[in-house]
Amino acid sequence: MAYITGLTRDRQEWTPQFLKAIDEDLCIGCGRCFKVCSHDVIGPVELDEEDSAKMYMRVANPGRCIGCQACGRTCSKKAFSFEPVPA
Ligand code: SF4
Ligand code: SF4
Known part of the structure; x- marks a missing residue:
């Protein structure tokens, strides 16, 4: 199967690995991935659970x-896939 590919600055071909999912059970809401993504792909969700709030x-x-997978590199919980x- 052919996939979407890109070019580096020196014209080397590479295959982007796009964000598929974030495992909310692993996520601790540290916000590192949110800060590192320059394309506004990731957003916070806040849950009110009785006396405590979880993000x-x-x-x-x-x-x-x-x-670019920068978000996954920042995540110590390995919550990203x-x-x-396909092209
Ligand atoms: S870096 Fe990982 S643990 Fe931190 S908010 Fe993002 S997904 Fe959650
Ligand atoms: S950091 Fe890169 S891979 Fe992660 S969501 Fe943003 S653009 Fe996509």
Whole structure:
């Protein structure tokens, strides 16, 4: 299967790995991924659970992802999964 590919600055071809999902059970809501994504793909969700509040991240704008995987590198909980996208 052919996937969407890009070019590096020196014209080397590469296959972007686009954000597929964030596991909300693993996410601790630290916000690192939210800060590192320059394309506004990731957004916070706040849950009120009786006396405490929990925050986790969700894939808010999947269509804006460029497949750089920077978000996954910031996540100590390994909550991210990625995939190439068919061309
Ligand atoms: S970096 Fe990982 S643990 Fe932190 S908010 Fe993002 S998904 Fe959650
Ligand atoms: S792969 Fe890159 S563009 Fe996509 S959500 Fe993660 S940091 Fe943002």
